[in-house]
Amino acid sequence: MGLRNVVLPHWKKGWKRYVVLKLPRKTNWQSTNTNTNLANKSDINWVIMDYLVSEGYPGAAEKFAQETNVPGPVDNESIRERVRVRNAIHGGRLAEAIELINDIDPEILDNNHLLHFHLLQLQLIEIIRTILAKPGSNPVATDFLPAIKFATEQLSPRAPTDPKYQQALERTMALMIFPPEKMTPEFKELLDEKLRQKVAVDVNRAILESRGERSEAKIRQLIKARAWAEHEVRAAKVDLPAYVPLGLDAADEVGGDDGDAMVS
Amino acid sequence: MAHSSSGPPSYPQPSGLGQALRRPSYAAVAASVTPRLVTLEQSGSHGHHPAASMQARGEQQPQAVGMLARPRAGSMNMSMSMDMDGQGGQTATTARRGVWGGDRLGCPQHEDHPPFFTPSYLRQSRHAQRLRRAYDEHVAELQEHARLNPPKPPPPLSASSSNGNLHKMHASHVHQRPVVQDVLERHPPPSEEVDRSHPLPTRWSEEDKMSGLEIQSEGTEVRFGGTTKTPDEAASIRADHAMPKECGIYYFEVTILSRGKDGLVGIGFSTRKAALNRLPGWEAESWAYHGDDGFFFACSASGKAYGPRFSSNDVIGCGVNFRTNEAFFTRNGVYLGVAFNGIKSEKHQYYPSVGMKKPGEHLRINLGRTPFVFDIDHMMEQERQAIMAKIDKADVSALHPPDTEGTLIHKLIGQYLAHEGYVDTAKAFAKDVHEQQQSLFRDPQPFTPPDSEDDIHAINRQKIRRSILDGDIDRALKYTSSYYPHVLEEERNRDIYFRLKCRKFIEMMRRYTELVTATSSPATVTKSIDSLGSNGHANTGTRTAEDEDEEDDQEEDDGEEGQDTQMELDNQLHRETSRPPRDDIPTDDIDMDASQEELPPKASFMKKDDLLTSALHYGQELQVEFGGDPRQQVKKELRDLFAIIAYPNPAESPIGALLDQRGRGRIAEEVNGAILVSLGKPSSAALERLCAQTEAMLDEVAAKGGGAAALVSVRDDFLRP
Incomplete structure (x- = not known):
C-alpha cells in the first residue's frame, strides 16, 4: 500500500511551514481503510449517526441509515420518546415532560434529585411567565397565587435539603416581586429560553444514562478536541495562521486551487 | 567488508565480531536515525530505509516492490541474504532464530523480523500504531x-563497487529514497518535514555498550563479565532506541537477577553523549536511581535521597512522562514518586540505560514484551482521563465565530x-x-426546505451512490457516464474506474453465491430470487428501473412541500433533455456496455451455471482491459478476483472478504469524491477536514514535545463508541 503526502490547505498560505499528513493513498486495495488513524467516511458517518440518535433527530437518523447503509438506530421509538420530552420542555409544558419522563423510567427522577428540582423550578418559572405575560396592566399580587401555591407545595419541602436548592428557590420567587422592566440580568436569565434548552439537554442525558448509553454525542468531544489541539499547537509555538478555517464558508476556499487538501 | 566470508552470521551473537557482518533486525534498523548505528551492511545496501523513508516521505509507490528486484539495488544484499539464510537455517539455536531468523523474506536491510510488540500501556498510542x-x-x-521473485543466484559482486557507494549512502541514509521514486515523484516533499518514525526500544544495544558487558537472551539480559580498575569505573549500556516522546509516557522495568558481591547497579536513562564507562547518573546527560544507597543522581556525582535501596530479585521500573517532563521510578510495583522534573524532550533523546560495577552482575530489561509488575496501564489511563477532562473544557467559540x-x-x-x-x-x-x-x-x-442550486448534482450523485450500494454497478456506470461523462475517463480516476469494474465481477459472484446457498436450502429460494429482482439485477437497458426510482422519490416527497415535487419534476425534465439517448452513449473509451446482455433480465430465473459462465466471460474482459497494467497491485487485485471462481462457496473462502457488502460503500465514496472534484468542489467536507486538522495538529504537538497530544x-x- 502506498502513502501520500497531504499538506493541509490553509496552512499552506504562509509558506513557512508545512504540516504533512501521511495518508494512505486512496488506492486502498483491500481493507486498508482500517489501517489508518485518519477518519474515513464511514467514521464520519458513524459520528453523525451517533449525534442524530443521541440528541434526538429521528427523521434524519432514519433517512441517514437508508442512504448510507449504516446500521440505523435500533429503536427509533426510543428516540421519539426523548424528542417528545424535549419538545414538552422547550414548549414550557413541564408537567407533561415530568409525566413523560416517569413513563420512560420513574427511577430517573427518583435517583436524580437535582434534575427533578430543576424541572420543578422551571415549572414554577413557566407559571410565573404565564402570569407576567397576561395582557393588561402589571399583574396584581393575587395573580401570583397559583405560583405561590406551586412553590410551597412542590419546591419548598426540597429547599432545606440543600443550600443550592434554597438559593435557587429564593431567586425564582423574586421574579414575582420585580416588575419585568426592572429585572436585573441575573433574573432575566431565568426567563430566558436558554434555560429550557439547558434543562432539556440535562434530561436527555439523564434518560440516556438510565439506559446505560453514552450521555454525550461524540461529535461534541470531537470539535472540542479540535479547539484544544489548536490551543496546544499555539502553545507549542508552531507556526500557524491566526485563523485556521474549517472550510464551512465559501470564502474559505478563495485562494486555493481546489480548496481541498493538496496532494503531492 | 573484510570479514564478509568468514564472520559467523548466527544470531544472537555475543561477541563483537559478528556485529559488523550481521544485517540488523528490522527492529534495530527501523529508524536508527543517528548515523552511528548504521552498520556497514546497512550502508552498503541501497540505502532505502523502509520505515524511515515511508514515514519521512509518506511516499511509497507500488513500483518500490519492483525496484527491490533490480540487480543494482538488491544484488549485494541478495547475496548476503542467500548466504545468511542458508547458514542461519542450520545454525538455528534459539527459538527466535527458529521462527523469525532466516525468515526468508529476502529483506535487503534486515536479517530478521522479530514480531512487533506494543507495550500494553501504549496500545492506544497513535505513535505505536x-x-x-x-x-x-x-x-x-x-x-x-x-512470492513474486523466487530466490535466484546472485550476480557476482565486487567489493569495490559497493565500497564506492558506501560513503554517499551512508551520509544520506535516512532521507535517501529509491531512485525509482525520485523519478516518479513530481514534487519533492517540503524539506522541513520531520522524520517521525522514532521506534520503540526493543532490546539492549549491541553497539552502544561498554566492553565486558554480555548481552543474553535475545537482547533482554545483560551481564557484566569484566572487571573495573578504579572505584569510579563502571560499565553501562543503553537500549537500541531512545524513548519516543511521541508516546506521552514511556516506561520500562529492570529485574536485578544478580547483584554480585558489594555490587552497585544504576538504573535510569541517558543521552548518547553520556560516557559508558561510569554509572548512569554520574555522567553529564545521564540520570539514574542507584541500588546501593537509594539515591537519585542527575548528571552529578552527588545524588539526593530518593527511594529504598534495591538488590537481587527486585524489579525497578523507570518512567518518563513527556507531558509533565517528570521521571519516576517504581520498586516491585510500588510507585516511588517523582525523581526528576527537568526532562527536555525537545533537546534530548533519552535512552533507557543501566550500569554496573561488579563481575557477575546480571540484569534483565522488560521493554513491554511481557507484562509489567507496576500497573503502568492504570497510570496511562489516568493520564488520558486527565487530558480528556481538559479537552472537555475547551472553548469552541473561536472555531467558527460567532457560532456556539x-x-x-x-x-x-x-x-x-x-x-x-x-x-x-x-x-x-433540516426539518x-x-x-x-x-x-x-x-x-x-x-418549515420551508432550503432551496439549493446544488440539488441536481446532489440528486445525480445520490442515484449513482444508490446504484453502487445496491450492487448494481452497471446502472452506476451508466448514470455516471451520462451525468458526468468524463469523470471516469480521467487519468487520476483510473483506479476508481478499475475498482468499479472489479466490483461488478464481485457482484456477479455475490449473486452466484446467493444462488448456491439458496439452492442448498430450498426454503430461502424464493426470498433470494425476490431480493435479486429488486436489488441486484442490472436492468439498465430499459426505463423501468429508473421510473420506479422516480416514483419512489415522489412518494417520499408527497408528505412534504409541493415544491419538492416540482423540483423533482424539473430535475427529471432536465435530465430528459440533457442526457443523450442511451444508445448514443459513447462506448469507445469506456467499455461499459460490453457485457450488459449477459446479465439476467429482471425477475427471470437464472441458473447458477449460466451465472458462473457470464462471470467468467466478464472476467476475461476485465483481464483484456486491465491485464496489461504494469502495476503489481493491479495484477494482484485481478488475480485475487479471479480466484473467487475457484471456490465452490466463495463467501466462505479465504478471500470471502472481497465479497463483503461494505466494499460497496467504499467504492461509492470514491466515485462520489471523484465527481465532486470534477465539479470543482473539495473532495472532503468541513467535518472531515476538521478531523484531519485535529489529527495533524496533535501530531505536530506530539512530535515537538510529546505530552498530552x-x-x-x-x-x-x-x-x-
Whole structure:
C-alpha cells in the first residue's frame, strides 16, 4: 500500500511551514481503510449517526441509515420518546415532560434529585411567565397565587435539603416581586429560553444514562478536541495562521486551487 | 567488508565480531536515525530505509516492490541474504532464530523480523500504531516480493563497487529514497518535514555498550563479565532506541537477577553523549536511581535521597512522562514518586540505560514484551482521563465565530450531508432541527426546505451512490457516464474506474453465491430470487428501473412541500433533455456496455451455471482491459478476483472478504469524491477536514514535545463508541 503526502490547505498560505499528513493513498486495495488513524467516511458517518440518535433527530437518523447503509438506530421509538420530552420542555409544558419522563423510567427522577428540582423550578418559572405575560396592566399580587401555591407545595419541602436548592428557590420567587422592566440580568436569565434548552439537554442525558448509553454525542468531544489541539499547537509555538478555517464558508476556499487538501 | 566470508552470521551473537557482518533486525534498523548505528551492511545496501523513508516521505509507490528486484539495488544484499539464510537455517539455536531468523523474506536491510510488540500501556498510542503499520507494511511488501521473485543466484559482486557507494549512502541514509521514486515523484516533499518514525526500544544495544558487558537472551539480559580498575569505573549500556516522546509516557522495568558481591547497579536513562564507562547518573546527560544507597543522581556525582535501596530479585521500573517532563521510578510495583522534573524532550533523546560495577552482575530489561509488575496501564489511563477532562473544557467559540457549539455542529453536519449528496437525510435533518428550534416558540413557523442550486448534482450523485450500494454497478456506470461523462475517463480516476469494474465481477459472484446457498436450502429460494429482482439485477437497458426510482422519490416527497415535487419534476425534465439517448452513449473509451446482455433480465430465473459462465466471460474482459497494467497491485487485485471462481462457496473462502457488502460503500465514496472534484468542489467536507486538522495538529504537538497530544487519537477517541 502506498502513502501520500497531504499538506493541509490553509496552512499552506504562509509558506513557512508545512504540516504533512501521511495518508494512505486512496488506492486502498483491500481493507486498508482500517489501517489508518485518519477518519474515513464511514467514521464520519458513524459520528453523525451517533449525534442524530443521541440528541434526538429521528427523521434524519432514519433517512441517514437508508442512504448510507449504516446500521440505523435500533429503536427509533426510543428516540421519539426523548424528542417528545424535549419538545414538552422547550414548549414550557413541564408537567407533561415530568409525566413523560416517569413513563420512560420513574427511577430517573427518583435517583436524580437535582434534575427533578430543576424541572420543578422551571415549572414554577413557566407559571410565573404565564402570569407576567397576561395582557393588561402589571399583574396584581393575587395573580401570583397559583405560583405561590406551586412553590410551597412542590419546591419548598426540597429547599432545606440543600443550600443550592434554597438559593435557587429564593431567586425564582423574586421574579414575582420585580416588575419585568426592572429585572436585573441575573433574573432575566431565568426567563430566558436558554434555560429550557439547558434543562432539556440535562434530561436527555439523564434518560440516556438510565439506559446505560453514552450521555454525550461524540461529535461534541470531537470539535472540542479540535479547539484544544489548536490551543496546544499555539502553545507549542508552531507556526500557524491566526485563523485556521474549517472550510464551512465559501470564502474559505478563495485562494486555493481546489480548496481541498493538496496532494503531492 | 573484510570479514564478509568468514564472520559467523548466527544470531544472537555475543561477541563483537559478528556485529559488523550481521544485517540488523528490522527492529534495530527501523529508524536508527543517528548515523552511528548504521552498520556497514546497512550502508552498503541501497540505502532505502523502509520505515524511515515511508514515514519521512509518506511516499511509497507500488513500483518500490519492483525496484527491490533490480540487480543494482538488491544484488549485494541478495547475496548476503542467500548466504545468511542458508547458514542461519542450520545454525538455528534459539527459538527466535527458529521462527523469525532466516525468515526468508529476502529483506535487503534486515536479517530478521522479530514480531512487533506494543507495550500494553501504549496500545492506544497513535505513535505505536503508526510504527506497527510501518512494520506490517514492510513485512507484507517483502512477502509479496518473495512470492513474486523466487530466490535466484546472485550476480557476482565486487567489493569495490559497493565500497564506492558506501560513503554517499551512508551520509544520506535516512532521507535517501529509491531512485525509482525520485523519478516518479513530481514534487519533492517540503524539506522541513520531520522524520517521525522514532521506534520503540526493543532490546539492549549491541553497539552502544561498554566492553565486558554480555548481552543474553535475545537482547533482554545483560551481564557484566569484566572487571573495573578504579572505584569510579563502571560499565553501562543503553537500549537500541531512545524513548519516543511521541508516546506521552514511556516506561520500562529492570529485574536485578544478580547483584554480585558489594555490587552497585544504576538504573535510569541517558543521552548518547553520556560516557559508558561510569554509572548512569554520574555522567553529564545521564540520570539514574542507584541500588546501593537509594539515591537519585542527575548528571552529578552527588545524588539526593530518593527511594529504598534495591538488590537481587527486585524489579525497578523507570518512567518518563513527556507531558509533565517528570521521571519516576517504581520498586516491585510500588510507585516511588517523582525523581526528576527537568526532562527536555525537545533537546534530548533519552535512552533507557543501566550500569554496573561488579563481575557477575546480571540484569534483565522488560521493554513491554511481557507484562509489567507496576500497573503502568492504570497510570496511562489516568493520564488520558486527565487530558480528556481538559479537552472537555475547551472553548469552541473561536472555531467558527460567532457560532456556539450547537450551531456549529448543525452547520458541520448539514454541510457534510449536502456535500456528500445525502439529499434525503439533509432534508430530514433540516426539518428536525427546525422543529426542535420551533418547539421553543409559541408560534411555530412552518418549515420551508432550503432551496439549493446544488440539488441536481446532489440528486445525480445520490442515484449513482444508490446504484453502487445496491450492487448494481452497471446502472452506476451508466448514470455516471451520462451525468458526468468524463469523470471516469480521467487519468487520476483510473483506479476508481478499475475498482468499479472489479466490483461488478464481485457482484456477479455475490449473486452466484446467493444462488448456491439458496439452492442448498430450498426454503430461502424464493426470498433470494425476490431480493435479486429488486436489488441486484442490472436492468439498465430499459426505463423501468429508473421510473420506479422516480416514483419512489415522489412518494417520499408527497408528505412534504409541493415544491419538492416540482423540483423533482424539473430535475427529471432536465435530465430528459440533457442526457443523450442511451444508445448514443459513447462506448469507445469506456467499455461499459460490453457485457450488459449477459446479465439476467429482471425477475427471470437464472441458473447458477449460466451465472458462473457470464462471470467468467466478464472476467476475461476485465483481464483484456486491465491485464496489461504494469502495476503489481493491479495484477494482484485481478488475480485475487479471479480466484473467487475457484471456490465452490466463495463467501466462505479465504478471500470471502472481497465479497463483503461494505466494499460497496467504499467504492461509492470514491466515485462520489471523484465527481465532486470534477465539479470543482473539495473532495472532503468541513467535518472531515476538521478531523484531519485535529489529527495533524496533535501530531505536530506530539512530535515537538510529546505530552498530552500523544495520548489522544481522533479516530479512537472521538469516532468510536
